[in-house]
Amino acid sequence: MSSASQHYRLSDDLLGPVLAILDAHQDPYLAQGLVSAGCVNKLDIEGKRLLLGLVYPYPCMTQYRDTVMTVTKALAVLDAIDEVECEIDFQPATISALSAVDPLPNVKQIIAVASGKGGVGKSTTAVNLALALAAEGAKVGILDADIYGPSIPLMLGVTDFKPVSPDGKMMTAAEAHGITAQSIGFMLGQDEAAVWRGPMAAGALAQLLSETQWPELDYMVIDMPPGTGDIQLTLSQKVPVTGAVVVTTPQDIALADAKKGVSMFQKVNIPVLGIVENMSFHVCTECGHKEHPFGSDGGRKMAERYQVPLLGELPLKLNIREDVDNGVPTVVADPDGEVAAIYRDIARRVGAQLALTQVTPSVSINISEDE
Numbered sequence: 410m411s412s413a414s415q416h417y418r419l420s421d422d423l424l425g426p427v428l429a430i431l432d433a434h435q436d437p438y439l440a441q442g443l444v445s446a447g448c449v450n451k452l453d454i455e456g457k458r459l460l461l462g463l464v465y466p467y468p469c470m471t472q473y474r475d476t477v478m479t480v481t482k483a484l485a486v487l488d489a490i491d492e493v494e495c496e497i498d499f500q501p502a503t504i505s506a507l508s509a510v511d512p513l514p515n516v517k518q519i520i521a522v523a524s525g526k527g528g529v530g531k532s533t534t535a536v537n538l539a540l541a542l543a544a545e546g547a548k549v550g551i552l553d554a555d556i557y558g559p560s561i562p563l564m565l566g567v568t569d570f571k572p573v574s575p576d577g578k579m580m581t582a583a584e585a586h587g588i589t590a591q592s593i594g595f596m597l598g599q600d601e602a603a604v605w606r607g608p609m610a611a612g613a614l615a616q617l618l619s620e621t622q623w624p625e626l627d628y629m630v631i632d633m634p635p636g637t638g639d640i641q642l643t644l645s646q647k648v649p650v651t652g653a654v655v656v657t658t659p660q661d662i663a664l665a666d667a668k669k670g671v672s673m674f675q676k677v678n679i680p681v682l683g684i685v686e687n688m689s690f691h692v693c694t695e696c697g698h699k700e701h702p703f704g705s706d707g708g709r710k711m712a713e714r715y716q717v718p719l720l721g722e723l724p725l726k727l728n729i730r731e732d733v734d735n736g737v738p739t740v741v742a743d744p745d746g747e748v749a750a751i752y753r754d755i756a757r758r759v760g761a762q763l764a765l766t767q768v769t770p771s772v773s774i775n776i777s778e779d780e
């Protein structure tokens with residue numbers, strides 16, 4: 410990876426040691442030194458004050474302070490430097506090869522959150538991932554494409570939102586907790602979903618995505634319908650998804666279905682960014698005993714087998730459910746808690762994986778009226 414533009418204004422004597430020190434700082438998510446990862450885009454010196462500019466390809470705002478402290482301490486060994494002024498920014502990669510038909514010019518990356526099986530916590534993961542990416546400094550949207558049970562309006566507390574179309578073409582989206590949301594649930598009546606044929610549903614969902622007035626977004630998270638059937642396959646082909654996250658629980662049956670999810674994305678050349686194991690463990694609030702009600706290590710073994718990262722393991726925890734039921738997901742309801750920290754860690758991993766994957770959209774979107 411290399412940075413878009415680098416401004417280095419140091420003498421050769423100083424540049425070498427500074428770059429060596431910065432490259433010795435391994436970024437945990439990119440698994441490379443800061444220089445090799447292309448994060449160092451500015452180096453200048455005023456007297457003995459080093460001006461350092463870092464640009465990350467994934468959002469990591471909650472880590473900025475730690476990074477500044479570590480890097481400043483490391484550079485302090487050089488006699489020529491007695492102060493470091495560090496600016497950190499985030500700039501996600503933009504999809505490199507967009508098709509001629511580009512329905513989402515405002516969106517840099519599209520992440521599909523999928524599961525092989527219903528009820529594993531896909532929507533809970535999708536909404537918390539979207540909010541965690543936002544908490545790390547990204548501009549984020551979420552599309553609730555789960556026609557079997559659109560739950561994002563409830564989870565974001567925007568159940569009474571009704572999209573309008575002032576120009577008769579593009580629909581408005583809801584705003585909640587700093588992210589933009591569109592949901593099939595805003596459009597559907599109670600029992601409409603179940604009767605849709607696969608291609609028709611996928612067409613309608615792709616249309617919903619392309620005909621919504623999204624603001625400039627770094628990431629669009631799509632909460633996919635559960636399963637690996639026609640709708641999911643067609644949707645994956647109609648939308649230029651740049652990476653997929655597969656959610657599973659550790660139990661055998663969910664894992665078997667999640668494997669089908671991974672294979673489906675691999676078949677349509679969508680990079681699988683990794684696996685989230687939800688409801689991995691439960692810690693008793695009274696005695697602190699940790700148990701694995703649905704088995705253990707399934708997600709890890711699956712990740713190893715398919716050679717994709719295990720992005721994180723979430724506990725089975727009452728307040729995760731209560732928070733989404735209250736319309737304020739845990740990342741927002743308890744930002745300093747350990748669950749929010751896990752979601753933010755997953756968000757950084759997802760952003761870094763997208764940056765590390767040479768992404769091109771799966772296919773161009775071509776929506777025909779009859780689908």
Ligand SMILES: Nc1ncnc2c1ncn2[C@@H]1O[C@H](COP(=O)(O)OP(=O)(O)OP(=O)(O)O)[C@@H](O)[C@H]1O
Nearest residue numbers: 527528529530531532533558635724725726729730
């Ligand atoms: N880690 C967790 N701890 C406790 N409850 C959870 C956790 N993850 C999800 N839940 C709860 O489990 C239920 C199912 O979650 P969710 O709706 O996110 O699953 P899903 O896979 O999207 O389901 P569907 O297939 O119906 O769309 C919800 O009530 C949710 O609040």
